[in-house]
Amino acid sequence: MQIIQPHYHAIARTAQDYERMAMSGVVAVCEPAFWAGFDRKYPETFIDYFRQIGEFEPTRAADYGIRHFFWVAVNPKEAENPELSREVLKKFPDFFEMPNCLGVGETGLHKSTANEAMIFEEQVSLAVEHDQLILIHTPHLEDKTHGTRRILEILEGLPVDRNRVWIDHAEEHTIRPILDAGYWSGFTLYPITKCSPKRAVDMLELYGRERILVNSSADWGPSDPFTLQECVCEYRRRGNSLQDAMEIFYNNPVRFLGQNPKFDLPLLKVEEMREEAEAPAEQPAEEPADRA
Template sequence: MHMVSRSTNDYERARLAGVECCIEPAFWSGTDKQNAGSFFDYFEQIIDFETRRAERAAGVDHYVTIGLEPKEANYEEMAERVLDRIPDYLDRDNVVGVGEIGFDQGTEAEEYAFRRQLRMAEERELPVIIHTPHTDKPEGTKRIVDIIEDEDVTQERIVIDHNTENTIDISTQTDCWIGFTLYPGKIDADTAIDLLEEHGTDKMLFNSAADWDPSDPLAVPKARDKMLDRGWDREDVRKVVLENPYDFFDQSPNFTYEI
């Protein structure tokens, strides 16, 4: 959940809906950054202030993943400076992984940043959140899988996110985890639940972007309730919205939340 873009009231609402812990991936924050220092200020904000705000607002455990997201990887000189500094942030106490990384337009600069950050995560045995592109999504997802295989990184520590009915067959051919982002323009809850009915729940997890656009910080609790309303067994629902994401991030040495 990109809670840096949400109000304190949203933390309170999420906590009342059963959200006790959230992961905040670094992402494109609405406008292209013009200086490497803007990234460093942003990383500090989500690592430090946002973590304290989550606890102060609603007693929510807040963790962070750090990465140069693909859109701004295309500013190559700036991106190089950011990539050089990312390892410093990966050693911070509440940083539990690398991400979001992946593709936006599918450029060579994006691929360079993607490969480099995959290697950073592999060296530190950290989980990785991968952003599949908004356009040409099936082809972009195939390219992501090819790069993962080419870099020979640990697929069990990777979640391929933003899956749709057009990418699920590609993602499930890997040993990666499969993420569905419940968000307008990505996938709605009913479609995601349909895909779970077809493909099962192993390594499947729901998340919500909850960013500045029309989105919902309660998307996962609402999907949980839809699954129950559709007759899903409570333990299977718990697996998708709690146990799977917990098991994925529990691979990080900095993830200390307990269920």
């Protein structure tokens, strides 16, 4: 089965992850910009980080036959410094020009402070101005309920096309308002702190698969990129077809991300893949007698 990892922080992972992902069917990864574990002091540090995920990571992924795409953003924690954030935002349009940049993400909120909200709004506005996709981080743990509500309130006042906005890290208590408002919703699978593969499949059973993305968001903390494959297995174990699994774990990312023409992977149907696999191989042309 072919899988797309729509949210993956490759910069924090080893090449062995790429190798294992390739062996387990992953054909593309998308890398949003995120917090490095410490607050950066200089705009140039962000710019080099964007260059690393935009220029270098695709070469690592390509070694294993995986397509790599990226996003640019100032993450919510560092958005607490508006002066620094605005200097970085000025450089976004340069990255929007790159052939593998999908848009602005992951922006969003962390503690839902006034500065975070202001820079979040500015980043969304910049994305809209440049016709970019938007990926939004919702806060962790005890801050998620309030932060998700604030994000929806802020977006309400902005001229966004909701079908081009993906609000990530949803769980049972936040998914409904996101979907009801017409946005895409993401489940992020973590060993401890966010959603588990089993709970993600529960939510798929409850809400259906429309406008839902599932990702494992591997990063530098306790995380496991293969929770995505675990989720595929759990989904299939409950009797769902291979095509249904493909719709969620491959075709839905194509549907959302493909709204940016740079993400040019095709929608797949299992039946067509089978026909292609079963088609007789073309016979090689007969060799001329004098070379026999």
